[in-house]
Amino acid sequence: MKVEKIVLRKMSMQLKAPFRTSFGTQLQKQFIVSEVHTKEHIGYGECVAMTVPLYSEESVGGAWHVMEEFLIPLLFEQSELRHPDEVTACLAPIRRNNMAKAALEGAYWDLFAKQNDVPLAKALGGNKTAIEVGVSIGIEENIDDLYRLVEQYLQQGYRRMKIKIKPGKDVQVIAGLRQRFGNIPMMADANSAYTLEDIDLLKELDDFGLMMIEQPLAHDDIIDHAQLQKQLKTPICLDESIHSVEDARHAIELGSTKVINIKIGRVGGLTESKKIHDLCQKHGIPVWCGGMLESGIGRAHNIAITSLPNFTLPGDTAGSSRYWMEDIIKPEVTVSHDGLIHIPAEAGIGYEPVPELLDKYTIQKQEFIR
Ligand code: OSB
Ligand code: MG
Numbered sequence: 001m002k003v004e005k006i007v008l009r010k011m012s013m014q015l016k017a018p019f020r021t022s023f024g025t026q027l028q029k030q031f032i033v034s035e036v037h038t039k040e041h042i043g044y045g046e047c048v049a050m051t052v053p054l055y056s057e058e059s060v061g062g063a064w065h066v067m068e069e070f071l072i073p074l075l076f077e078q079s080e081l082r083h084p085d086e087v088t089a090c091l092a093p094i095r096r097n098n099m100a101k102a103a104l105e106g107a108y109w110d111l112f113a114k115q116n117d118v119p120l121a122k123a124l125g126g127n128k129t130a131i132e133v134g135v136s137i138g139i140e141e142n143i144d145d146l147y148r149l150v151e152q153y154l155q156q157g158y159r160r161m162k163i164k165i166k167p168g169k170d171v172q173v174i175a176g177l178r179q180r181f182g183n184i185p186m187m188a189d190a191n192s193a194y195t196l197e198d199i200d201l202l203k204e205l206d207d208f209g210l211m212m213i214e215q216p217l218a219h220d221d222i223i224d225h226a227q228l229q230k231q232l233k234t235p236i237c238l239d240e241s242i243h244s245v246e247d248a249r250h251a252i253e254l255g256s257t258k259v260i261n262i263k264i265g266r267v268g269g270l271t272e273s274k275k276i277h278d279l280c281q282k283h284g285i286p287v288w289c290g291g292m293l294e295s296g297i298g299r300a301h302n303i304a305i306t307s308l309p310n311f312t313l314p315g316d317t318a319g320s321s322r323y324w325m326e327d328i329i330k331p332e333v334t335v336s337h338d339g340l341i342h343i344p345a346e347a348g349i350g351y352e353p354v355p356e357l358l359d360k361y362t363i364q365k366q367e368f369i370r
Helices: 060-077 085-093 098-113 143-154 170-182 196-208 223-231 243-252 269-283 296-305 353-363
Strands: 006-021 024-037 042-047 130-132 135-137 161-164 186-189 236-238 258-260 287-289 339-342 362-369
Touching: 006 060, 006 353, 024 060, 042 060, 042 098, 042 296, 060 085, 060 098, 060 362, 085 098, 085 269, 098 269, 098 296, 135 143, 135 287, 143 161, 161 170, 170 186, 170 196, 196 223, 196 258, 223 236, 223 243, 243 269, 258 269, 269 287, 269 296, 353 362
Parallel strands: 135 161, 161 186, 236 258, 258 287
Antiparallel strands: 006 024, 006 362, 024 042, 130 339
16 A cells, blocks of 8 residues: 555534533544545544543544654555555554554555455455444433433334443433333443442342443453452443453453443554454354444444444444534435444445535644655
8 A cells, every 4th residue: 555645634523412421421522534645545544532531541632643743654664554454563562542543544444445446344354234233322411301312213223222321320210211112122331430339239230131231340440340240140341441352352251241342443443353353253252333423434434344243233333313413424324214234335434525524624634745
């Protein structure tokens, strides 16, 4: 891949509605778009680090700095990178900074697929033509607003509801939803809002037949989660705690998790995501693709990785209209009435970023010429 230029754009887009988790509320979304240019093609990536490092230690400003000062110079030092796996290897000396790495690695994957004239899903080894989609619903102040949202998403066809919980907004909320909507496919995501001291409360959640409970304990823990899993029937799904295939192996060996939420950014790219997918498949651990409120560019990568066979549970890859008044890609991501997204047949990510819309939401742009 003869890359002549890399472009970084800092983007700012407003979500349709505030999204509240146990760690904070988001309305104005900032993120970085990365472009890798050859003479013929542009590969696109998205950095999912948030403005403020509340989900992980990475942030928009920090990721930009790491890409500019360290990652892009490392890539430009190589004479030629022939496969995206070589991008991963080239960036490996830099510790962590996974979201910054994934933004560049994802752009190289898109470029690689475009050069080979195949869909990204196929380049990754995916074999599905469509994927099942769920939706992640933030914490609502008012229970009736939550009921309205669940009803609306069920009507739109989403195949599972993920409900954000935190202390004071947990057992009663889930009980209310069960009473109102019956046995719908439902799970809860705590974003690390509890400790082992809350074991009795977490056991109460066991009565509601949830598909899983996501990251109930500390963001960097795999020890206490193993303790907790021994005392819960409900499968635990780790999100924040898994940054690599090694983390996944440790968590599986300890019995800390029965499901893994794979986020491409959190684990440092598509190559590492594939490794985690393969390891989990070997151990009978189902995976699904998490989301970070991405624009269409990041969403397209999420859709492509979900085409791999062990992504057997609906992911958080909802349609563009769940987040945005207008997305920056054409066509926008749409979900069918039976909760499926069809994998695009076009080369690369399969959705075309619209130049005018990219420019419209860009608040900072920098070009790095090789
Ligand atoms: O914990 O999965 C999470 C959004 C931002 C940060 C963390 C999380 C989330 C979501 C939303 O749950 C998933 C999405 O719809 O993109
Ligand atoms: Mg989560």
